[in-house]
Amino acid sequence: MATMKFLCDTKRCIECNGCVTACKNENDSALEWGIQRRRVVTINDGQPGEASISVACMHCSDAPCMAVCPANCFYRTEDGIVLHNKDACIGCGYCLYACPFGAPQFPKKGAFGSRGKMDKCTFCAGGPEENHSEAERQKYGSNRIAEGKLPMCAELCATKALLAGDAEVVSSIFRERVAYRGAKNAAWN
Amino acid sequence: MNKWFKHIGLAIALLFSAVCLANGGDEQALQPQASDAQIWAQLKDGATGYTTSQSEFHAQPINTYDLRVLELRSDWLAPALMAALFGMIIIFVLFIKVNGISKLHHGFSGKLVYRWSKFDVSIHWLGAIPCLMLILTGLTLLAGRFFFQPWLGEGIWEAIVYGAKQIHDVMAIPFMIGWALMTVLWAKNQLPKMYDVKWFLVVGGYINFGPFKGKHPDAGFANAGEKMWFWAFALFGLIISASGMLLLFPNLFEPSRTLSLIALVLHSVSAIVICAFSIVHIFMATVMSEGGMECMVSGYCDENWATQHHNLWYDEIKANGTLKYKE
Numbered sequence: 427m428a429t430m431k432f433l434c435d436t437k438r439c440i441e442c443n444g445c446v447t448a449c450k451n452e453n454d455s456a457l458e459w460g461i462q463r464r465r466v467v468t469i470n471d472g473q474p475g476e477a478s479i480s481v482a483c484m485h486c487s488d489a490p491c492m493a494v495c496p497a498n499c500f501y502r503t504e505d506g507i508v509l510h511n512k513d514a515c516i517g518c519g520y521c522l523y524a525c526p527f528g529a530p531q532f533p534k535k536g537a538f539g540s541r542g543k544m545d546k547c548t549f550c551a552g553g554p555e556e557n558h559s560e561a562e563r564q565k566y567g568s569n570r571i572a573e574g575k576l577p578m579c580a581e582l583c584a585t586k587a588l589l590a591g592d593a594e595v596v597s598s599i600f601r602e603r604v605a606y607r608g609a610k611n612a613a614w615n
Numbered sequence: 616m617n618k619w620f621k622h623i624g625l626a627i628a629l630l631f632s633a634v635c636l637a638n639g640g641d642e643q644a645l646q647p648q649a650s651d652a653q654i655w656a657q658l659k660d661g662a663t664g665y666t667t668s669q670s671e672f673h674a675q676p677i678n679t680y681d682l683r684v685l686e687l688r689s690d691w692l693a694p695a696l697m698a699a700l701f702g703m704i705i706i707f708v709l710f711i712k713v714n715g716i717s718k719l720h721h722g723f724s725g726k727l728v729y730r731w732s733k734f735d736v737s738i739h740w741l742g743a744i745p746c747l748m749l750i751l752t753g754l755t756l757l758a759g760r761f762f763f764q765p766w767l768g769e770g771i772w773e774a775i776v777y778g779a780k781q782i783h784d785v786m787a788i789p790f791m792i793g794w795a796l797m798t799v800l801w802a803k804n805q806l807p808k809m810y811d812v813k814w815f816l817v818v819g820g821y822i823n824f825g826p827f828k829g830k831h832p833d834a835g836f837a838n839a840g841e842k843m844w845f846w847a848f849a850l851f852g853l854i855i856s857a858s859g860m861l862l863l864f865p866n867l868f869e870p871s872r873t874l875s876l877i878a879l880v881l882h883s884v885s886a887i888v889i890c891a892f893s894i895v896h897i898f899m900a901t902v903m904s905e906g907g908m909e910c911m912v913s914g915y916c917d918e919n920w921a922t923q924h925h926n927l928w929y930d931e932i933k934a935n936g937t938l939k940y941k942e
């Protein structure tokens with residue numbers, strides 16, 4: 427089976443936030459106000475060395491969220507996509523602390539700092555509910571993987587900076603680009 | 616004239632290229648186009664940047680921390696908390712089977728001596744009942760997925776872990792109030808004394824065989840074991856309350872993610888210590904020490920229990936006239 431990964435080429439990302447909008451639109455049914463599953467961060471903004479990168483859940487093979495969850499609500503699909511069961515989520519926030527990428531987010535619920543059910547990027551692969559069911563749409567958004575399609579953010583990236591797909595394919599495309607650019611040590615490592 | 620311009624232009628071009636070459640040799644200097652290695656190094660160091668997202672921590676692409684925290688929780692802290700609860704219960708049951716309980720040598724006198732005020736008894740239970748519930752729900756949250764979930768159906772597990780989280784959050788408040796009151800109000804009776812060393816040397820006189828049999832070490836209002844429990848509770852109660860506040864009120868304290876993970880580890884470590892002590896404390900009061908439970912029911916203790924277990928305290932209140940019997 428494939429191992430699905432995202433890769434963002436900082437040499438191509440132009441901080442257009444098209445991926446953010448594509449994700450918001452595609453998964454709108456599941457997203458509560460104030461939640462965005464993907465974001466673009468620009469470091470050294472306006473200075474030499476400026477670079478933009480699109481960040482969401484990286485679907486880690488050794489996912490810290492999965493290791494730390496008290497409810498054990500995470501699971502990995504056969505495509506290597508890390509998904510979670512919102513019915514089991516207790517809103518403790520541990521996955522947010524453990525995730526290096528700040529992917530898990532919580533809608534505000536109730537008094538004090540209490541959190542609602544966690545939401546994060548699903549690689550447009552829905553959740554544990556039946557594929558394309560109303561429950562899946564309401565809780566997790568779209569399920570493009572079940573239709574044989576890749577995530578909307580990468581598909582709509584105008585500069586093809588954001589790549590999604592099997593790790594082998596994605597990294598070979600990136601390697602090819604780097605070789606073409608011809609610079610030494612220009613690749614992510 | 617035209618030749619002059621060419622020469623000046625060439626000189627300027629050479630000058631700038633020399634500056635560029637000098638900069639190129641410096642790996643750290645940022646070029647208009649930073650190399651991917653440089654960007655990656657900055658991101659790994661936790662660089663923050665500009666983002667349109669309003670969500671928590673979203674300005675930082677990568678937060679780095681020591682990933683061993685994850686294994687520490689699953690491989691060490693979770694089994695340790697199980698051992699602190701169930702292991703201690705098994706050890707104590709076996710100990711009582713072998714050793715027997717500590718009986719009152721002269722039976723119950725029937726005369727009850729004033730030991731705790733009604734207020735003392737109530738703050739004890741204000742801390743104790745939430746403490747028990749926090750141990751059980753906390754065990755579910757830390758170790759449940761490893762030890763309980765495999766035996767449970769999906770729906771039942773979801774309900775249990777959700778309930779555990781809700782109860783854990785609510786019970787934290789009375790526990791902290793109880794902890795603060797007990798720690799502050801009872802500390803003066805818990806200061807260590809020289810005779811506490813002797814108490815430890817004979818294991819408090821609770822061993823019913825061998826050279827320790829029949830020993831009755833001196834003890835004041837509190838014996839050395841109780842003092843150890845008190846100070847452990849005071850210290851780890853402070854750590855567990857402080858770390859718990861960070862986890863329960865992230866909107867109030869806005870801890871970083873790494874600090875939250877550290878709080879999580881400290882919370883578990885404190886829980887293991889408090890849980891193990893609690894089991895001992897409960898066994899001592901309910902089973903091991905005959906007549907001990909009465910103290911936290913009515914606030915009075917049997918006179919024979921007082922002379923046997925807290926002789927120095929009994930002598931003191933008798934001498935200074937504060938000894939008060941129950942009418």
